[in-house]
Amino acid sequence: MASGTTKGFQSIKEETVEFRFLTHYDLEKRVNVKCDASPYGIGACLSHVMDDESEQPVAFASRTLSPTEQNYAQIDREGVTNAEANMLSRLPIAVNVIDHDEQLYGIDYCEMLPVTAGDVARETKKDPVLKRVYEHALRGWPKHGVTELQPYQRRADQLTIVEDCLLWGSRVIIPHTLRNKVPNGLHEDHVGASRMKAIARGFVWWPCLDKDMEDTVRACQACQDTRHRPVQTHSHPWIYPDSPWSRLYADFAEVSGKQYLVIVDAFSKRPGVHELGTHGTSTQTIEAFRRTFACHGLPERLVTDNGPQFTSQQFKNL
Structure with missing residues (x-):
């Protein structure tokens, strides 16, 4: 680190611990708590109200008071005017946030599939693998991966739970006991493996989904009878020459x-x-x-x- 950068860092650190910037929590003084909710979490700014109506940020709170222990007033403000809380809760960090409406759309689409959202939620709790994935999605994943959970752990950052159903992004993860119903349902109109995979990829997922779709089409005799066959070509042999050395x-x-x-x-x-x-x-x-x-x-x-x-x-x- 350059010497100029080091001096600047030390100067900022010393300024931030000065009394005029931070103070200890005092029960005798009025307190303002500014908070703001966002998809990334909740941030809050705790400050004392001084005699001149200015605010003094608090560095440490000795205890937490419940709302019944003191008189307080709740004031709702727009996010653009709640600058301190926005600073804490909406930091410019690149985070992939799944639109909640998109998740619900994926769940609702299950009602149109051969399985319902209720079926998925019920069977997820019974599935020995998805039961563990569900718990890890709630409480965190272990440092050392488990072989049978690797397909899910690789997608851990995008796993969510909606209405007791596991989702990868906006796609519902189908338990093992229901996985044969989805390909069979999508194959009712004999649309072919490519079309089946395209529909499934928009709404559902499980390991080896593409292979299961292809196996379903291979097992269908009607599809095998009408599948695209290579165009038959006729061989064109050389005409026998009329004389030597021609x-x-x-x-x-x-x-x-x-x-x-x-x-x-x-x-x-x-x-x-x-x-x-x-x-x-x-x-x-x-x-x-x-x-x-x-x-x-x-x-x-x-x-x-x-x-x-x-x-x-x-x-x-x-």
């Missing part, structure tokens, strides 16, 4: 670490083999063809597999 086929073969160029006449099926060494470069390939064409003449057509030696610029200039 069409040649060429390819490479490797034997004992050496490359060989194999040339076959389509009419006579007579092969010609040329050793090219260990690499079989374009130059060596061209020389082998020149020797062959010098003996037998040029063919009408040469068929290859578009290997690098056959597509090189050297070969094209042959």
